[in-house]
Amino acid sequence: MSLKERINAANEEAFRRIVAADPVLVDVAPASEVIPGLRDRMILHSGPPVTWERMCGAQKGAAIGMCLFEGWAEDAAAAERMLGAGEIALEPNHHHATVGPMAGTITRNMWVWVVENRAFGNRAFCRQVESFQQFGDHSRDALAGLEKWRDVWAPALGAAVRKMGGVPLKSLVARALLMGDELHNRVVASSSLFANAVAPILVDCGLPREQVVATLYYAGNHPFLFLGLSMAAAKASMDPARGVEASTVVTAMARNGTEFGIQVSGLEGEWFTAPSPRVHGLLLPGWKEEDAGLDMGDSAITETVGWGGAAIGGAPGILNFTGGTAEQALAFSRDMRTISVGTSPDYLLPALDFAGTAVGLDIRKVVHANLVPVIDTAIAHREPGHGIIGGGIVRPPMECFTKALARFSEKYNG
Amino acid sequence: MSVKIEDLLKNRPVFINVGVRAFGDSLREAGHEVVQLDWSPPAGGDTRLAALLDDLL
Numbered sequence: 001m002s003l004k005e006r007i008n009a010a011n012e013e014a015f016r017r018i019v020a021a022d023p024v025l026v027d028v029a030p031a032s033e034v035i036p037g038l039r040d041r042m043i044l045h046s047g048p049p050v051t052w053e054r055m056c057g058a059q060k061g062a063a064i065g066m067c068l069f070e071g072w073a074e075d076a077a078a079a080e081r082m083l084g085a086g087e088i089a090l091e092p093n094h095h096h097a098t099v100g101p102m103a104g105t106i107t108r109n110m111w112v113w114v115v116e117n118r119a120f121g122n123r124a125f126c127r128q129v130e131s132f133q134q135f136g137d138h139s140r141d142a143l144a145g146l147e148k149w150r151d152v153w154a155p156a157l158g159a160a161v162r163k164m165g166g167v168p169l170k171s172l173v174a175r176a177l178l179m180g181d182e183l184h185n186r187v188v189a190s191s192s193l194f195a196n197a198v199a200p201i202l203v204d205c206g207l208p209r210e211q212v213v214a215t216l217y218y219a220g221n222h223p224f225l226f227l228g229l230s231m232a233a234a235k236a237s238m239d240p241a242r243g244v245e246a247s248t249v250v251t252a253m254a255r256n257g258t259e260f261g262i263q264v265s266g267l268e269g270e271w272f273t274a275p276s277p278r279v280h281g282l283l284l285p286g287w288k289e290e291d292a293g294l295d296m297g298d299s300a301i302t303e304t305v306g307w308g309g310a311a312i313g314g315a316p317g318i319l320n321f322t323g324g325t326a327e328q329a330l331a332f333s334r335d336m337r338t339i340s341v342g343t344s345p346d347y348l349l350p351a352l353d354f355a356g357t358a359v360g361l362d363i364r365k366v367v368h369a370n371l372v373p374v375i376d377t378a379i380a381h382r383e384p385g386h387g388i389i390g391g392g393i394v395r396p397p398m399e400c401f402t403k404a405l406a407r408f409s410e411k412y413n414g
Numbered sequence: 415m416s417v418k419i420e421d422l423l424k425n426r427p428v429f430i431n432v433g434v435r436a437f438g439d440s441l442r443e444a445g446h447e448v449v450q451l452d453w454s455p456p457a458g459g460d461t462r463l464a465a466l467l468d469d470l471l
Contacts, residue, residue, distance in 0.1 A: 007470060248470070364471040370458035402463060409466045 003246075003413055007266075007364070010247035014265050015341040015360040017244075018305065021237035022119040025167040025229060028158035030150075032108035035096050035125050039108075041072065042089040046104025046298040047256025048271040049092050052083045056257030056276075058293045061136025061384025062103030063090070068138060069146050070107050076138055094252050094263070098125040099235045099298035101227060102134040102380055103257070110146065111154035115169065115232040117240065124235035126298075128154070129227045132387040135380040142387070148214075156215035160202040167197055169233045173307075174346050176226075177357070182315035183230040184299060184308030185322065185376050185391060190226035195219040231298065234305035241360075243268040246412055248405075249341060250361040253304050253373070253396060257296035257380065262400045264363055267411065272404040274397035279379050281392015282323045293382040295394045300375045303336075306344055306357040309374030309393075310336040314349035321391040322376045332374040332393075333358070339365040339373065363408065366401045 001009070031038055038044065043066050045059060055063070060083070067079035067088065082088055093100045100106050104127070112125040127134075128149045132142035161167055172193050179189035198219060203212055219225060242251045247265035254261055259273040276294035283292065302308040312318060313333030316326040333352060337343060341360030348354045366372055372395045379390035428447045431438030438448040457463035 003469060004471065364467060367463055368456050368467050368471055370454060402460075405463065405466055405470070409470060413469050 006246045006412075007248055010244050010266060011249050011341045011360065011362060014241040014244045014247040014249040017120070017240045018237055018359055019342075019344055019346070020119045021117050021170075021240065023115045023169040023233035023236045024118050025113060025161055025169055025232075026116045026123075027114040027161055028111055028154045029114055030108065031106050031110050031112050031125070031127070034112065034114055034123070035098055035106070037096050038106070039089065041087065042091060042107070044091055044093045044096055044098055044100065044104070044106040045256060046093060046100050046102065046296060047254045048259055048261030048273050050090065050256045050258055052086070052090065054258050055090075056293055056296065057383040058136030058296060058380035058386070059103040059105070059257050061138050061386070062105040062133055063088070064384065065133045065136075065138030065143060065146075066105045066107045066110075069143055070109060092254070093298055094254055096125075097123065097235065097239060099231045099254075099301050100127050100134070101129045101231065101299050102297045102378060103136060104134070104298050109150060111150055111158070113228050113232045115229070115236045116166070117236040120240040122236060122239050124232050124239060126228045126232035126235065129224045131224075135378075135387050135389075136384045137387045138385065152211055153215045153218045156202060156205070156207055156211050157198065157219065159205045159207060160198045163205055164198070164201050167194070169229065170346060172197070173230065173233065174348070177307075177311055177314060177347055178350055180315050180317050182308055182311040182318060182376070184227070184302040185224075185378065186315040186318035187226035187230060188223055188317070190230065191222060191224070192220075194226055194229065227299065230307065231301055234301040234307065237305050238301060241265055248363045248408060250304055250363060253300040253375070254298045255295045255300065257293050260295060260396050260400055262363075262396065262404060264404050264408065267404065267407060270407065272400045272407065274399035274403070277394055277397055279377055279390075279392040279394045280323070281379065281390055282321065283379065283390035284388070287381075287389040291381055291389060293380045295375075295377060296380055297377065299377065300396075303373055303375050304361065306336075306340070306347060306359040309333070309376055310340075310358045311347070311349060312374065312376055314351040316351075318376060322393050324393060335371055336373060338369055339371055363401050363404045367398075367405050370398070372396050372398055372401065
């Protein structure tokens with residue numbers, strides 16, 4: 001069998017595994033109980049590996065916030081000293097079957113969505129999505145949001161999910177795509193579908209009335225609630241496609257605000273990185289271009305599995321967050337098909353005549369077409385201490401893909 | 415002369431513009447029918463990457 005035939009067969013296998021995925025939300029639980037290898041005094045973060053010295057401002061702010069949340073430090077200055085002295089371990093979420101939005105910081109007492117891929121038996125995890133601490137805000141108010149998630153909302157949602165025997169996400173995501181979501185920054189329909197599914201069970205869990213009311217209000221009104229779930233579902237769907245010998249399919253795209261990194265199935269365990277790009281989009285009132293940090297977050301796992309930018313043509317409602325036109329959004333989703341192995345039989349886009357979303361980004365096709373994927377994303381401040389400042393569209397650096405292709409050629413053709 | 419070639423000479427030509435769209439635009443502005451074919455050199459013209467792809471794609 002020639003190398004080209006081996007690659008094509010390997011990519012078909014990776015594609016088969018991705019589309020066969022059956023993500024089911026099975027629990028909401030403390031990270032310490034479910035995330036493999038998460039130790040005390042360890043912060044998991046988004047993107048490829050990064051040191052404290054090279055960490056961007058927003059991710060530093062979020063790491064300081066986690067030190068305060070865990071009670072490791074009394075104030076921000078003390079937290080900064082501990083992090084600078086290397087007293088807190090920093091590791092990428094992706095090394096722990098986990099993903100996190102924006103700075104992506106997760107520690108032992110952060111509760112996480114637990115999604116099981118029932119087709120393969122693997123689990124993946126994602127933390128709560130909110131608009132403050134994950135963007136680098138470590139104020140008392142920002143941390144109060146994490147504490148409510150830990151003490152009130154997450155335990156209640158976990159109880160309801162366990163009582164339901166799990167919430168199948170494949171059909172929910174498919175319905176949300178038909179309703180104008182793209183499962184990255186447009187998760188309005190999926191959040192509502194999820195809240196509707198959970199509500200009647202939640203009121204029947206024997207929890208205190210105040211906790212039930214607060215959780216119903218949270219689940220029913222949080223416009224980004226489902227992003228944590230779509231990220232965990234995407235991660236659970238992608239992980240079985242890792243390590244397929246000779247496959248050129250991308251298994252992760254993740255950014256830490258300093259570097260953009262990709263991982264490739266046939267090059268398991270390696271990262272291919274380049275400087276994080278600038279996001280082009282819309283800023284909230286009061287913010288200027290020079291305030292913006294660079295691209296950050298594990299949420300591009302949604303584009304990796306074929307949502308987000310791959311589905312944005314069917315989600316014109318997102319354009320008031322990212323900017324751009326409906327025609328451009330359709331072109332983005334068509335472009336993603338050019339650089340992917342195939343299309344999903346389950347996740348369909350009405351705006352593209354019910355074509356399936358693009359699945360299985362292929363580094364060969366990206367380099368050949370000189371066309372990188374499209375990612376829609378939020379924007380953080382370049383300094384610590386701020387919440388969300390905007391949203392937009394970003395393209396990964398081509399350098400990630402050309403480095404991966406050169407390494408692939410060296411490994412398999414050398 | 416064959417009928418097909420006579421037709422070609424008698425009728426207005428339809429152009430196929432390959433690659434850079436601007437060339438087709440000027441023909442279109444001159445009143446000609448133009449079919450655009452999007453094309454760019456493999457790997458954006460990077461010969462080293464194109465050589466790698468020869469073995470892989």
